Amino acid sequence: MIPDRGLTNTVLYLDGVSKTFDGFRAINNLALTLEHGEMRAIIGPNGAGKTTMMDIITGKTKPDEGDVYFDGTTDLTTLDEASIANLGIGRKFQKPTVFESHTVADNIRLALKDERGPWSALFGARNRIAPERIEHILEIVRLIDHHERLAADLSHGQKQWLEIGMLLAQDPKLLLVDEPVAGMTDAETADTARLLREIARDHSVVVVEHDMAFVRDLDCKVTVLHEGSVLAEGTIDAVSSNERVIEVYLGR
Numbered sequence: 001m002i003p004d005r006g007l008t009n010t011v012l013y014l015d016g017v018s019k020t021f022d023g024f025r026a027i028n029n030l031a032l033t034l035e036h037g038e039m040r041a042i043i044g045p046n047g048a049g050k051t052t053m054m055d056i057i058t059g060k061t062k063p064d065e066g067d068v069y070f071d072g073t074t075d076l077t078t079l080d081e082a083s084i085a086n087l088g089i090g091r092k093f094q095k096p097t098v099f100e101s102h103t104v105a106d107n108i109r110l111a112l113k114d115e116r117g118p119w120s121a122l123f124g125a126r127n128r129i130a131p132e133r134i135e136h137i138l139e140i141v142r143l144i145d146h147h148e149r150l151a152a153d154l155s156h157g158q159k160q161w162l163e164i165g166m167l168l169a170q171d172p173k174l175l176l177v178d179e180p181v182a183g184m185t186d187a188e189t190a191d192t193a194r195l196l197r198e199i200a201r202d203h204s205v206v207v208v209e210h211d212m213a214f215v216r217d218l219d220c221k222v223t224v225l226h227e228g229s230v231l232a233e234g235t236i237d238a239v240s241s242n243e244r245v246i247e248v249y250l251g252r
């Protein structure tokens with residue numbers, strides 16, 4: 001069913017979404033709406049359903065029931081993973097997967113969407129991709145001073161940023177970012193919050209994260225998942241003083 005509410009401004013719309021694995025309800029009547037240009041942090045204890053929710057959005061997992069719409073009217077439940085990625089939904093998994101034996105700049109170059117059609121590769125046009133575009137992305141992800149280094153030589157945090165840059169190269173409308181600061185130093189974590197805030201100026205972003213100081217730094221609306229549903233939603237101050245949220249976190 002096409003949602004009939006005023007959804008023209010939503011980049012993501014989930015309603016009544018459920019998914020059961022072997023009798024266990026990982027996602028339970030989940031509702032979530034993300035506006036164009038919004039950044040949202042998703043938190044919740046282990047097993048709350050965060051990864052499954054991302055899997056449903058990207059088409060890796062099909063929900064048993066419920067509505068999942070992208071950009072107002074595109075029904076994601078009918079599409080496969082590749083089609084969903086082509087719509088402009090980019091996902092970054094927790095573990096960085098960069099091309100270690102290539103330079104930082106080449107990693108971005110390889111990820112850039114070739115907008116000139118299949119013939120350009122044949123005639124070597126890929127090598128002439130605007131260097132400003134690569135530089136711009138490297139500036140956003142704070143790697144401009146490292147562009148000729150091998151990706152293998154970057155720190156763990158820098159590899160995460162490079163992968164975020166590779167996502168940006170695909171020019172996605174919506175970025176899904178899974179636990180980006182796990183294993184980062186405090187300085188890298190603070191820089192990652194700045195970098196994502198910058199990216200959120202012209203992209204919609206969903207960040208799943210456990211690190212509360214980082215989530216506070218993201219300075220965006222927070223959704224707390226618990227047992228596959230939304231337990232609370234609001235500012236980090238509002239959700240962290242919410243009695244039910246405190247119970248769920250302290251009860252574990």
Ligand SMILES: Nc1ncnc2c1ncn2[C@@H]1O[C@H](COP(=O)(O)OP(=O)(O)OP(=O)(O)O)[C@@H](O)[C@H]1O
Nearest residue numbers: 021022025026044045046047048049050051052053
């Ligand atoms: N393919 C699957 N088969 C069976 N159970 C699954 C599957 N995927 C997820 N689950 C179960 O669904 C529940 C939700 O898992 P999910 O990974 O979505 O939670 P999460 O909030 O991402 O947790 P974490 O913070 O630990 O990553 C868990 O109890 C998990 O064991």
